[in-house]
Amino acid sequence: MRNNPKILIAYYSWSGNTRALAGRIAARTGGDLFEIIPARAYPSNYQACTSQAKREIQDGLRPDITGSVPHAERYDLVFVGTPNWWSTMAPPVATFLQRHTFSPGATVIPFCTHGGGGRARIFSDMGHLAPHVHSGGLAVYGSGSGDTEQEVADWLDRLGIL
Numbered sequence: 001m002r003n004n005p006k007i008l009i010a011y012y013s014w015s016g017n018t019r020a021l022a023g024r025i026a027a028r029t030g031g032d033l034f035e036i037i038p039a040r041a042y043p044s045n046y047q048a049c050t051s052q053a054k055r056e057i058q059d060g061l062r063p064d065i066t067g068s069v070p071h072a073e074r075y076d077l078v079f080v081g082t083p084n085w086w087s088t089m090a091p092p093v094a095t096f097l098q099r100h101t102f103s104p105g106a107t108v109i110p111f112c113t114h115g116g117g118g119r120a121r122i123f124s125d126m127g128h129l130a131p132h133v134h135s136g137g138l139a140v141y142g143s144g145s146g147d148t149e150q151e152v153a154d155w156l157d158r159l160g161i162l
């Protein structure tokens, strides 16, 4: 690992919680933020969104996403964030991981937000799509609490990578 690692924070967020968490990680690390945007937005209605997501996850669908990270191979640390969708990552995040080739020495550090189900299978599922997924990912309930900023700071300290 270089002294001054190059850091990317890539995330998908449907209702804003994971976006807020990604923003905190970016503020703390000075990394580059990349929002994963599905080519076709998910329905804004919760019920419609959960049924579509369930179908896509059951079928192993990888929905198209817009844009990609330029020169993804230059990053040493790649934080990848997702909401918990049916106990795994949101499908656009799977597409993102499948489409990017990071440096052989890069580490993927997962994070997620959830509605009570925690990290579930998210981080292990990411391990099937990317090499070197760090085992110490962060799971935050909903939009976090007043302590989330400290929790993020402590987590980054614990990882010992900065």
Ligand SMILES: Cc1cc2nc3c(=O)[nH]c(=O)nc-3n(C[C@H](O)[C@H](O)[C@H](O)COP(=O)(O)O)c2cc1C
Pocket (backbone or CB within 6 Å): 012, 013, 014, 015, 016, 017, 018, 019, 046, 049, 050, 051, 053, 054, 082, 083, 084, 085, 086, 087, 088, 113, 114, 115, 116, 117, 118, 141, 142, 143
């Ligand atoms: C399609 C869908 C499926 C979800 N499935 C789960 C789940 O299985 N377990 C859970 O704890 N929360 C689940 N949730 C709740 C979200 O994980 C939670 O609200 C998360 O913080 C949303 O992140 P976001 O605001 O970045 O989209 C689901 C939400 C949606 C929209």
